[in-house]
Amino acid sequence: MSSRWIPGNDIQLLENGEEFFPRVFACIANAKQEVVLETFILFEDKVGLQLHQALMAAARRGVQVDVTVDGFGSSDLSDHFIGTLAEAGVRLHVFDPGKRLLGWRWNVLRRMHRKIVVVDGHVAFVGGINYSADHLADFGPEAKQDWAVEIQGPLVSEIHRFTHTALAQGQRYQRTRQWWRSRKQVRVQTQDQPHAGEAAAMLVVRDNGDHFGDIERHYRIAIRSARKRIIIANAYFFPGYRFMKELRRAARRGVDVRLILQGEPDMPIVKTAATMLYHRLLGAGVKIYEYCEKPLHGKVALMDDEWATVGSSNLDPLSLALNLEANVIIRDRAFNQVLSERLDKLMCSSCKQIDRVELGQPSRWQVARSFFAYHFTRRYPGWASWLPRHVPRLLPALASRLHPAYGDQGGKE
Template identity: 65%
Template structure:
């Protein structure tokens, strides 16, 4: 089996792994210090995948941490997405590559009349692996808008820190992603082979799965795990998701769960970073509310989280939204956790949001039901039902990893660079 870059990942992250430590990290205030500290303590290797890397104070912090690690002999690999991180300066890239950081751009695309056209098949994952023993997975990018001091547009988001056997699976996955079907340098292939059978010792009590979505063999794995959790829930389901316009099956199972007495709650954007997000989600409100689903709009700042829980054990944190891009196009990664303590902590955090920072949407808050709304709703539902098949018709080019090189000095001191 291969992922969208042609890598053999058939045996990676498709089973429950016992004996893990899983810690919830909320927002940049908790996430960035832990990641930078872990990179600062790395002794052998750091691998980072991110959709967005900006040259603000957070991006500069990551830059400094990676350069320092490379400077003391740590092998450092950084993968960014060509759509999400399109404008890194030559100076920023040169600082990384001169320090020894291997920088790669996923599917770099040329602009057309100034517009980025590589919106489809994006590498939307956010993963860090340090020394093969510690990993971070979630929805937080390397940008200052994940910090509260950014202001009203600061994003609410989540990630997890992981230790234990699950990290071995995540480690093998990110090495495969870089290797691009074994075409990497010889030292890298040796490194990948050496890690093939590595297994970290137990570090905690949680069971976990590392689940990815690609455009080859794992096109709907994350969606299937959501569906299974919703179908098996008996007491409660809480989903907090930034970009909510899921497929027909997810909507149907949420309605069925609510009708059989499960307490189904959605936390969606009330102050979206893109207005179309709220418009799209609100088109589904009538269907969900009339089935008994409770809807809360988070109004304190933009919601960027992608987390969920079911009953008292199942939870997930990751990069995947519940919208057409994440469910049918992007490359995504989630961790699914089976652990009562983690579930209880995530539940406590989400309950706090609902009680203190959300507005509950009631049926009377919505516009009156009309024949036009009925017709519009009919078409929306059938679009949702069939869009996974439709997007399969889009070109499935094999995305490329393009290495970024340090600027090359030319005559007279001028330089040229191959920057994103």
């Protein structure tokens, strides 16, 4: 897949589950031919059950439905949940399922972290929102703050082709006989969509093959080109050396650089890692805001007045060097303005700006810890490349029996 600017798109920003879930479920309800969905997390809660019903209803009326979940992120679905999907005709694929050992999930590296939906090759969704109730405000103080985009126009055809390529590549490595082969295949041709708006955009992915560093590279190019402002809101911020250098250089040449990071993280280590970089960033003139209302889960950014990105990729070693990720990069003043207004509101109403004086001088131990942690992240992508690179193998959830335990890889070869 080649990353290229595709003009003529209409792209709408969707904030949190309240805006995202109704649009996705409505499009699935209106699907005529095909639904392709990828997600890291699918929980069997009120959101997951609603998606479950929508997918089954679509399959029962003849729509071809392919769902890919990650074997680490979605490891607790029940036999009933999976079995009823299969009985309705939904084809559920699991990316590298793994059995628990001593109650722990050990298949943590190289996850399928993308969140993509394509319906009838006509409308697509890309972002960071999983299918779980913790993306809704009524979940309580642990509800996540996140964004996605709804896309219509020629870019949808590119995303559609990408999802089918991912399915074909993953299925090629299945060790078991595909249980759906007896079903008649509904072949949906990818047709280039007509222009639907004014936005130019591209799909940028990160994988462990030809697109190992594409997302980070596009970030760095945009940061290097910025002349007025940079706003990055990212849940897991611990980038490598070159990324940090570009941010500091931008601030020193007068660009208004602002980072929105987690103040109430879902994992304490996230804040510890990010604060190790605060002195370096603040010293260069970067402004840091901690979002304190609830856990920040977003992965969005904007540069100057046109460039913006929304997607699944965090700015940490897992996303930048190991996981399979997907971001949409958008060049459009109207979309940039909408995202800017949302982020400005976030900074004004729900964030605490980090003051360099209040932060104080770090102790010798903090300096040493920061030094080693910082340079570890600089080298981490290279070290990670030495790890075994298993192929992106998909297994049908019901590969060996009608209602197997989720992630069971047993059965005949």
